[in-house]
Structures are given as structure tokens and as C-alpha cells.
Amino acid sequence: MVTAAACKTGVERFLKLKAPHVKDFELVNERGETPQDLLDAAKVLVIGAGGLGCEILKNLTMSGFKDIHVIDMDTIDVSNLNRQFLFRQADVGRPKAEVAAEFIKRRSPNVSIVPHYKRIQDMPEEFYLQFSVVVCGLDSIEARRWINAFLYGLVESHGFEGFKPMVDGGTEGFKGNVRVILPTMGACWECGLDLHGAKTTYPICTIANTPRLPEHCIEWASVLEWPRRFPDTKLDGDDADHISWLVEQASERAAQFNITGITYSLTQGVVKNIIPAIASTNAIIAAACTNEALKLVTLCNPMLSNYLQFSGDDGVYSYTFEYDKREDCLVCGNKESEVSLSASATLEELIDMLKEDKAFQLRAPSLAFGSEMLYYQNPESLEKLTRPNLQRSVKDLFASSSTLTVTDPAVPTSLQVTVIFTD
Amino acid sequence: MRTETDKAKLYDRQLRLWQESGQAALENACVCVFGSSALAAESLKNLVLPGIGRFVVVDDAAVDEQDVLTNFFVGSKDVGRPRAQCVVENLCELNPAVQGTAIVRSAEDALSAGASGVISSASLVIACGLAEHTVRQISEICWSAHTPLVCASTAGFAARLRTSVPEHAAVESHVGLKSDLRLLSPFPALRDYAEAVDLDSLDETDAGHVPYVIIILKALQRWAASSNSQEDIARRNMPIPYSSKQQIRELILQAAPAPGEENFQEAYSHFIADCTPYEIPGEVSQILDDPACTSVSAQSDKFWILAHALRRYVQSVYSQGELPLSGTIPDMKADTRSYIALQRIYKQKADQDKAEVSRHVHETLQMIGLPTDYVSAGEIDTFCKNAHRLRLLRCTPIHTELDSGPTQPSALSGSGALDHYVLFRASDAFLAKHARYPGAPSSSKAADSVAPGGDAANGNSLNSSLDLDDLVSADTLELSAIANGMLASWGVDSDVSSDIAAEFVRSGHCELHNIASMAGGLVSQEAIKLITHQYVPANNLCIVDGASARILVAKI
Numbered sequence: 018m019v020t021a022a023a024c025k026t027g028v029e030r031f032l033k034l035k036a037p038h039v040k041d042f043e044l045v046n047e048r049g050e051t052p053q054d055l056l057d058a059a060k061v062l063v064i065g066a067g068g069l070g071c072e073i074l075k076n077l078t079m080s081g082f083k084d085i086h087v088i089d090m091d092t093i094d095v096s097n098l099n100r101q102f103l104f105r106q107a108d109v110g111r112p113k114a115e116v117a118a119e120f121i122k123r124r125s126p127n128v129s130i131v132p133h134y135k136r137i138q139d140m141p142e143e144f145y146l147q148f149s150v151v152v153c154g155l156d157s158i159e160a161r162r163w164i165n166a167f168l169y170g171l172v173e174s175h176g177f178e179g180f181k182p183m184v185d186g187g188t189e190g191f192k193g194n195v196r197v198i199l200p201t202m203g204a205c206w207e208c209g210l211d212l213h214g215a216k217t218t219y220p221i222c223t224i225a226n227t228p229r230l231p232e233h234c235i236e237w238a239s240v241l242e243w244p245r246r247f248p249d250t251k252l253d254g255d256d257a258d259h260i261s262w263l264v265e266q267a268s269e270r271a272a273q274f275n276i277t278g279i280t281y282s283l284t285q286g287v288v289k290n291i292i293p294a295i296a297s298t299n300a301i302i303a304a305a306c307t308n309e310a311l312k313l314v315t316l317c318n319p320m321l322s323n324y325l326q327f328s329g330d331d332g333v334y335s336y337t338f339e340y341d342k343r344e345d346c347l348v349c350g351n352k353e354s355e356v357s358l359s360a361s362a363t364l365e366e367l368i369d370m371l372k373e374d375k376a377f378q379l380r381a382p383s384l385a386f387g388s389e390m391l392y393y394q395n396p397e398s399l400e401k402l403t404r405p406n407l408q409r410s411v412k413d414l415f416a417s418s419s420t421l422t423v424t425d426p427a428v429p430t431s432l433q434v435t436v437i438f439t440d
Numbered sequence: 441m442r443t444e445t446d447k448a449k450l451y452d453r454q455l456r457l458w459q460e461s462g463q464a465a466l467e468n469a470c471v472c473v474f475g476s477s478a479l480a481a482e483s484l485k486n487l488v489l490p491g492i493g494r495f496v497v498v499d500d501a502a503v504d505e506q507d508v509l510t511n512f513f514v515g516s517k518d519v520g521r522p523r524a525q526c527v528v529e530n531l532c533e534l535n536p537a538v539q540g541t542a543i544v545r546s547a548e549d550a551l552s553a554g555a556s557g558v559i560s561s562a563s564l565v566i567a568c569g570l571a572e573h574t575v576r577q578i579s580e581i582c583w584s585a586h587t588p589l590v591c592a593s594t595a596g597f598a599a600r601l602r603t604s605v606p607e608h609a610a611v612e613s614h615v616g617l618k619s620d621l622r623l624l625s626p627f628p629a630l631r632d633y634a635e636a637v638d639l640d641s642l643d644e645t646d647a648g649h650v651p652y653v654i655i656i657l658k659a660l661q662r663w664a665a666s667s668n669s670q671e672d673i674a675r676r677n678m679p680i681p682y683s684s685k686q687q688i689r690e691l692i693l694q695a696a697p698a699p700g701e702e703n704f705q706e707a708y709s710h711f712i713a714d715c716t717p718y719e720i721p722g723e724v725s726q727i728l729d730d731p732a733c734t735s736v737s738a739q740s741d742k743f744w745i746l747a748h749a750l751r752r753y754v755q756s757v758y759s760q761g762e763l764p765l766s767g768t769i770p771d772m773k774a775d776t777r778s779y780i781a782l783q784r785i786y787k788q789k790a791d792q793d794k795a796e797v798s799r800h801v802h803e804t805l806q807m808i809g810l811p812t813d814y815v816s817a818g819e820i821d822t823f824c825k826n827a828h829r830l831r832l833l834r835c836t837p838i839h840t841e842l843d844s845g846p847t848q849p850s851a852l853s854g855s856g857a858l859d860h861y862v863l864f865r866a867s868d869a870f871l872a873k874h875a876r877y878p879g880a881p882s883s884s885k886a887a888d889s890v891a892p893g894g895d896a897a898n899g900n901s902l903n904s905s906l907d908l909d910d911l912v913s914a915d916t917l918e919l920s921a922i923a924n925g926m927l928a929s930w931g932v933d934s935d936v937s938s939d940i941a942a943e944f945v946r947s948g949h950c951e952l953h954n955i956a957s958m959a960g961g962l963v964s965q966e967a968i969k970l971i972t973h974q975y976v977p978a979n980n981l982c983i984v985d986g987a988s989a990r991i992l993v994a995k996i
Binding site: 024027076099227275305307321337 | 773879905
């Protein structure tokens with residue numbers, strides 16, 4: 018018998034009351050565990066302690082999760098404070114994971130929360146093996162592809178012990194999305210790669226020769242002029258002096274071409290690829306994520322299968338659907354794919370194709386044909402050695418229907434890409 | 441004290457969405473919130489962080505242990521204290537520029553003391569988890585004051601949001617539009633510029649840098665000259681027959697100096713979209729034909745005065761029935777000089793159109809007896825730039841809906857929101873009848889406010905041994921019966937879903953933090969759009985179904 022005293026909170030009602038209408042919900046499972054036991058024992062990894070991360074940590078704490086780890090490699094910036102509500106002005110410069118954990122701990126001393134001021138790529142497999150579920154509030158496609166591929170590999174190497182369901186959230190202005198990924202079971206994150214629009218890029222020839230927009234002038238200053246003038250200094254989008262220099266240079270160039278519209282804000286936005294962000298959208302998406310985490314762990318209601326899309330700029334619009342596993346997925350599929358181009362195209366043109374193609378979205382691919390190095394981005398010595406191949410026609414390097422091995426920082430595994438000549 | 445640069449840095453990520461004008465609107469606003477549960481606190485969090493000017497929280501509830509577990513903005517040391525006060529303190533801590541006040545009274549008390557004060561100084565009202573009779577009262581007050589109202593409540597995995605305002609206009613709606621290039625009705629400066637370009641005399645490089653707009657205009661010219669329907673073509677804005685469209689596209693490709701020339705490809709692929717006859721968008725036509733637009737007075741909202749002027753502009757010979765040009769053109773493959781020159785041509789026409797609209801604005805102001813500087817040049821500029829995406833919302837009042845049911849039950853079932861909607865309504869009726877929510881034992885604190893005659897402080901111990909599973913079963917039957925009765929009264933044939941009814945009673949109308957936070961996000965988002973008059977508010981119901989991970993929208 019379940020009494021009112023046993024259900025102090027809403028969560029407890031959903032864990033303790035009979036619910037015959039919910040398919041997979043059991044008051045006691047085959048191992049003798051109750052949903053409350055499952056919640057009490059759950060160990061959650063939160064990836065990211067920023068706009069989504071702060072919300073996720075709050076939500077998990079307020080949902081009865083007691084054992085949380087949070088990882089984030091960033092420090093706090095003043096522009097975070099309009100939405101990352103676990104941070105204050107005095108915290109600027111400190112690691113996000115640590116400050117977030119401190120705040121949560123102060124407010125809820127009974128919750129164990131362990132911060133990691135680290136990159137996700139630097140944590141060993143043992144670290145990830147301890148968790149029951151992973152909730153991601155990341156700010157880059159690259160990081161998401163990495164964790165998705167990594168968690169897939171974890172099942173391949175450790176079987177059931179390595180099975181870590183992943184809930185992934187993303188936001189941009191008034192829009193956002195949530196995915197639930199069960200590694201090796203159904204579609205993974207990479208299968209839905211083309212659900213993301215590709216980033217706006219400007220062709221080099223436009224930037225160098227025929228600028229028309231203020232953005233072209235800014236890219237000229239940051240991509241072409243900066244390396245010319247400061248070859249030994251990496252451009253830092255967070256350095257106000259760097260941005261100011263770019264504004265000056267871009268403005269001069271813009272004036273030459275009668276282009277208007279260069280501002281500090283636009284310049285910083287282009288260089289850092291700033292995405293507008295507000296608390297309300299983060300709240301919606303993060304809550305949807307933690308709602309899924311609660312359901313995943315306790316089975317108190319069905320979990321999202323597998324994608325929720327949201328936009329709040331024109332009314333409220335939302336669509337929940339299941340996207341399919343892709344046969345040729347670079348992570349969970351047969352990892353083989355095909356591209357075609359002219360036999361007289363250069364290797365550089367092939368590389369550009371791989372970078373621009375929405376199906377791959379590669380950043381800096383290195384290519385090999387069997388044991389033969391075609392073009393390697395790293396290390397510097399190999400890059401210099403293979404650079405002349407960039408200008409050679411592909412027909413001089415390999416025959417049509419050859420399968421090349423492609424590696425890229427964006428994808429943890431290597432890809433087999435068959436190249437077909439169109440002529 | 442924050443300096444302007446401090447503020448610019450702090451709010452950078454949101455200023456990119458609503459600019460200084462939106463930020464100013466937020467900072468001048470005062471939001472009145474009834475309720476202080478997690479739903480209310482989360483709604484406010486997302487308004488305090490971006491810098492709302494002031495807020496007021498009205499609630500007489502005291503913090504209990506359940507609150508400490510589900511409401512982030514109260515702490516364990518706050519048990520027993522007025523929840524409104526604790527929430528205000530913890531929210532203000534998020535942003536020192538924001539002013540917050542707690543009114544430790546129930547909504548009913550605060551309202552009975554006279555509507556003046558609590559609601560009259562608010563730019564927007566948010567009502568969280570209130571009983572139906574209180575919602576009705578607030579709705580009537582807000583409606584006659586023309587104050588936007590957002591009502592929300594949660595029940596376990598479900599939540600509902602309802603926006604109500606007599607009229608809301610958004611000039612800067614940010615709605616995406618296709619390019620406004622007027623290729624089928626080129627204005628003289630554009631036509632002359634295209635004429636001056638001699639494509640045939642250009643070498644391959646230069647030809648590859650001609651903006652596609654010019655390429656299309658040239659192709660249209662050539663086709664008109666050779667076509668039998670010359671008279672038709674000479675008339676502006678006539679649709680091109682489908683077969684001719686294909687012909688013209690082929691002509692474009694043939695005129696390219698080399699296959700795959702990018703600007704000719706652009707002309708080819710943009711031709712169909714850019715060469716449909718110009719039409720004023722439906723939403724804008726409706727605004728221009730609205731009675732509030734056709735007859736204006738000194739009491740009219742600035743929006744209507746501007747709309748009236750725009751209507752006169754559209755009816756004038758000058759405009760030829762077209763809205764003022766926005767003046768922006770998309771990027772396209774071209775050399776800098778040609779692109780900038782083309783951009784200037786469009787900008788100059790836009791400026792001329794704007795000057796004409798200004799004239800109509802001043803004449804209108806004179807006609808209604810207002811000074812000519814009543815509408816600023818900046819406001820006219822914004823109006824003209826956004827003329828193609830003006831938006832006007834009119835909502836049905838909540839008190840009408842409560843009395844007569846949803847105006848369009850079919851819209852509700854079409855969107856999948858009917859079951860949740862009727863179950864929320866049925867739960868409200870259940871509460872009014874039994875002084876407790878379905879599934880909740882009496883004297884439970886689950887409801888944020890109890891119906892008149894209910895007593896929240898009454899012996900909790902009386903019900904501590906009650907079997908909740910039994911209560912849930914019994915209450916599910918009754919709730920479903922109430923819901924089915926309501927559906928029948930609205931002319932809906934089907935019965936309510938028994939699974940969803942079971943979910944409602946399973947919740948006992950308890951707050952789940954995730955759902956409260958999600959609904960709080962939606963409430964604050966709507967509030968921001970209503971306050972800034974930017975972007976487009978939802979009209980008018982949202983249902984969150986956390987059990988199936990769906991957000992459903994309907995107009996009722």
C-alpha cells in the first residue's frame with residue numbers, strides 16, 4: 018500500500034504508484050529493484066557546465082538524482098552571466114565545472130557532485146564506465162561527434178558494461194533540439210548529422226578578391242591578413258585587442274570597397290562564430306533532456322524516440338520524430354562511402370569536397386591510399402612532404418574506384434571512401 | 441554600477457536577438473506573477489537573467505519540505521517562511537539590476553483589495569497554478585486593461601500555457617522572407633541599370649562577375665522582345681507561363697560564357713522563386729484592411745497610425761500597389777563594384793519609398809490632430825523595413841473560454857492537444873468540487889491555491905494512512921466522467937483517452953521540476969516576445985506532454 022506520506026514529492030508519486038498504462042514500468046524489476054532504487058543508484062555524467070549544463074545540473078538535483086559528475090574545459094566569461102545562472106561576476110575566470118558544482122553543493126548538500134575541469138577527450142575509459150547515463154549540453158558539433166563515437170566504441174569494447182545511454186541537447190537563439198541515443202541500438206548522433214545545417218563559409222576567392230559584405234572584410238582580416246602580419250601568434254577571439262585590430266583592418270578594407278556595416282559586435286560574432294543564446298530556450302531544452310534522463314533511469318514513462326525539434330521565434334513550433342539509423346553512418350554503419358569527381362580534378366579539390374559535403378562535414382582530412390600517403394595534415398614534416406600532391410590530378414595518384422582511408426580530427430575512427438571518376 | 445560596455449558584454453548573446461530596442465523594452469517592463477512555486481520561479485528566472493526591469497510575486501504560501509526538494513529558489517533554511525519572499529530574494533541575487541517585490545497575500549486577497557496596484561502597474565501578468573475562478577478574475581481585469589496575460593499550470597508530466605491579450609502587434613517580427621527584388625516589376629533605376637550592362641561585350645571573367653539579378657532581367661527583356669505576348673510583358677507584374685519559364689532558364693544557361701559559371705547558375709536556380717508576381721503577404725493585407733487601420737483617430741495605437749499611412753501608400757499611384765522596398769538584397773556572386781552599385785540602387789529606391797510613406801504618416805497625423813513628430817523617423821524606418829512581415833495577433837479571452845468552452849474544439853483535436861486540454865479543465869472542475877486535485881488526498885499542498893472553502897492547513901494526519909493507489913483509481917473514473925461531460929458539451933464525439941486521464945491522476949497535480957522548468961522556459965519566452973514586440977508570440981495554447989516528449993500547439 019502506498020500512502021501519501023510515502024509520496025512527498027511529485028517524483029515519488031511517479032516512482033511508487035501503479036501505472037499499468039505505462040508499458041515498461043515495473044514497481045519491482047526482475048533484479049528486485051524499485052524505480053526509487055534505480056534513481057538512488059543512478060550515476061549521471063553531465064557534459065558541459067554552460068548554458069545547458071547549469072540548467073541540467075539544477076534539474077537533476079531537483080529530480081532526485083544524488084550522484085552527479087560534471088565535466089567542462091572552459092572558464093567563466095562575463096557574457097555567460099545572462100543565462101549561466103550558477104555563476105556570478107566574482108566567478109569570472111574560474112572553471113565552470115568547479116563553480117557550478119560548488120553552487121549546487123551549497124544549495125543541496127545531500128547531492129554528491131564532482132567537477133572535472135578537463136576535456137572529454139582526456140578522460141580514460143574507466144571514467145566513463147562508472148555512469149548510468151550521459152547528458153550532454155555541448156556547444157560544438159565536433160565534441161558531440163566525438164562523445165557519440167566514443168560511447169559507441171565503449172559498447173564494442175565492454176559490452177553491456179559499456180552501454181551508456183546519451184541524451185543530447187542543443188540550442189541556438191530561439192531554437193533547440195533534444196536527442197536520445199542508445200549506443201549500438203538504433204540511430205546514433207552521427208546518423209542524424211545532416212539534421213544540422215552546415216556552417217556559413219565564405220569562398221576564399223570572394224574574401225581575397227571580390228568582397229561584397231562586411232563579413233567578407235572581417236574574414237579577410239582574420240583569415241588572410243592576421244597570419245601575414247602575426248605569423249607566430251594565434252588569433253584569440255576572446256582577446257579584445259585582437260578583435261579591435263581586426264575591426265580596424267576590416268574597416269579599412271571595407272572603406273576601399275565602399276562596403277559599410279563593420280562593427281565590433283559583428284566582427285566578434287564572425288570570428289568566434291557567436292551563436293545568440295538566452296535563458297528561456299536553454300531552460301526548455303535542458304528540461305526536456307533531464308526529463309528524458311529521469312525516464313531512462315526509472316522507466317516511469319516512455320523515453321523519447323528519438324528526436325525533438327523546437328523553435329520559439331514564430332509562435333511555438335515543435336516536432337517529435339524518429340530518425341533512422343544510416344547504413345553508411347561513419348560511426349555505427351559500415352563506414353564506407355562513395356564520392357565522385359572528375360579524373361582531372363586535383364587532390365585539393367577532392368579534399369575540399371570532403372570538407373563541404375554535408376554527409377561528412379570534415380575539418381582537415383588526411384588521405385592515404387593503402388600504404389601510400391596522399392596528403393597528411395599532421396605532423397608538419399609529413400604535411401610538407403605530401404603538399405605537392407595537392408595540385409596533382411587524382412588520376413595521377415590512383416585509379417577510379419580506389420578506396421582511400423580518410424582520417425580527420427572531427428571523427429575518432431577512420432573512414433573508407435571510394436572515389437569514382439566521372440570521366 | 442554597470443557601465444554601458446559592461447552591459448553590452450553581459451547581454452551580448454541576447455542583444456544579438458533583440459538589439460538595444462528590445463532590451464530597453466525589457467528594462468522598462470514590470471511583470472506581476474501570481475504564484476511562487478517552481479513554475480513561477482523558473483518563469484521569473486528566465487526574465488531576471490536577461491534584465492527585466494521589475495517584478496512582483498504574489499503568494500501567501502509558506503515554504504515546506506516539498507518545496508525545498510522541487511523549487512531551486514528556496515532553501516532548507518527557508519522552511520516556514522513566506523515562499524514569495526524567499527523566491528524574490530534568490531531571484532534578485534541573479535541580477536542586481538532587477539527590482540523584485542514580494543506581496544505575501546493570496547491571489548484572491550490581493551485582487552479583492554482592488555485591482556489597482558497589483559495589476560495596473562504591470563506590463564504583463566503571469567498566473568501560475570491558480571484555481572479557475574481566480575484565473576477568470578485576473579483574465580477580466582487584464583483584458584479590460586489591455587495587459588497581456590500568460591496563464592500556466594503543471595500536472596506531473598503535463599503542462600499548459602495560455603496567452604491572452606486583446607491585440608498584439610509586432611513590427612520587428614523577424615519572420616524569414618524571400619528576397620524582395622521586384623524582377624517582374626523593375627523600378628526605373630533598376631531597369632536603366634540593367635539596360636546599361638552589355639553582356640555580350642564582356643569578356644569571360646567580367647561576365648562571370650555580373651550579379652544574377654542583372655542576368656535575369658536581361659533574359660526577361662530578351663524573352664519579352666521575342667515573345668508574341670509583348671503587350672502582356674509590358675504590363676507589370678504578370679505571371680510567366682510555365683513553358684516560358686523553362687525556356688528563359690535555358691536561355692540563361694546558354695548565355696553563360698562557360699558551363700558552371702556560378703552567377704549564371706545562381707540566375708538559373710533563383711529564377712522561379714524570384715520571378716513570381718509580387719504580392720503583398722496575406723498577414724499584411726489583413727492588417728491593412730482591418731477596421732482599426734482604415735479608420736484611425738488620435739487615440740489609435742502608433743502601430744495603427746503607421747498601418748493607416750502604409751495603406752494610403754499602397755493605394756497611391758506612386759506605389760503601384762506594392763509595399764515599400766526593404767532595400768536589402770542577398771549576397772550573390774559578383775565583383776564588388778557591381779554588387780555595391782546594385783545594392784545602392786535598391787537602397788535608394790527604398791529611401792524614396794520611405795520618404796513617400798513619411799509623407800502619408802505626416803498627413804495622417806495632421807488629419808487626426810496629432811503633432812507630426814508623434815511618430816519618429818526611426819519608427820517610420822523600422823516600419824518600412826519590416827513592412828512585409830508585420831504581424832498582428834488577437835486572442836480569445838480566457839474568461840470567455842472558461843464560460844463557453846474552446847471556440848474551435850476541432851483545432852484542439854487536430855493538434856493532438858484535446859485530451860490534455862480537457863483533462864486540465866476537468867481537474868479544475870474536480871478541484872472546485874472537492875477542494876483537492878484528482879489523485880491528491882485532501883489538504884495536500886499540491887495545489888498552489890485551494891478553492892474557496894478549502895483549508896490547506898487542515899489535519900494532514902487524517903489522510904496519512906490513505907491508500908493512494910485506491911484513491912487514484914477512484915479519482916480517475918470521476919475525472920474521466922467530468923472530462924467526457926465537457927467534451928460532449930463542446931460537441932466532441934469521442935471520449936477522453938483513459939491513459940492520459942490515468943497520468944493526470946497519477947500526478948496528483950504535483951509539480952515535477954523538469955516540467956515546471958520547461959513550462960517556465962516557454963512562459964518566459966512568450967513574455968519576452970509580448971514585452972519586446974519582437975518575434976511572434978504563440979496564439980494561444982501550448983500543451984507540454986513530457987510523457988511522450990511532445991509540445992503541442994493550438995488556437996482555441
